[in-house]
Amino acid sequence: MPRDLPPPSGHASTMQLRVRQLGALCVLALALTQAAFRFQDDEKTPLGKKMAAINTAFKAVGRQIDDPTKNASTLKQLDVIETNAKEAMALDPEKKGQVPAAQQAKFVADYKAGMKVFLDTVTKLRTAVKAGNNAEASKIIDTMKDQQRDGHKEFRIRKAGAPPGL
Structure with a gap:
């Protein structure tokens, strides 16, 4: 032992x-x-800061869109989204530098057109929320999520380790 x-x-x-x-x-x-x-x-770039503000407000809207008692708060968040999206339209995506010079003007024009479509969707969402039509507003949120995903795929530099589409 x-x-x-x-x-x-x-x-x-x-x-x-x-x-x-x-x-x-x-x-x-x-x-x-x-x-x-x-x-x-x-x-963060100036555009990145605008997009971060949009994303924060968009998440808040997504969490509360089904609750009509929070429509006033939703409208305030939509103001944040709209203001930052309009300011973001005046900026060029960082990815522009990775695009051949001959295609950069089209790239920026496509980005601005995509932001315009996004802003039009924000207007539709605001109209639905003001009308108290939260079911329709929820569907519009889904459309906005698709627009966000598609826009990020095309215009955003994918960071190392980031999931696809973000």
């Missing part, structure tokens, strides 16, 4: 050192992650 031997000298201090190292590693990882997110936010 093996007999219990005392731990080697310094064993307890080695364990404490490892715990401290692990703790320091966790703190460092957290700090680096926060810095990376701040850097990512700082690096």
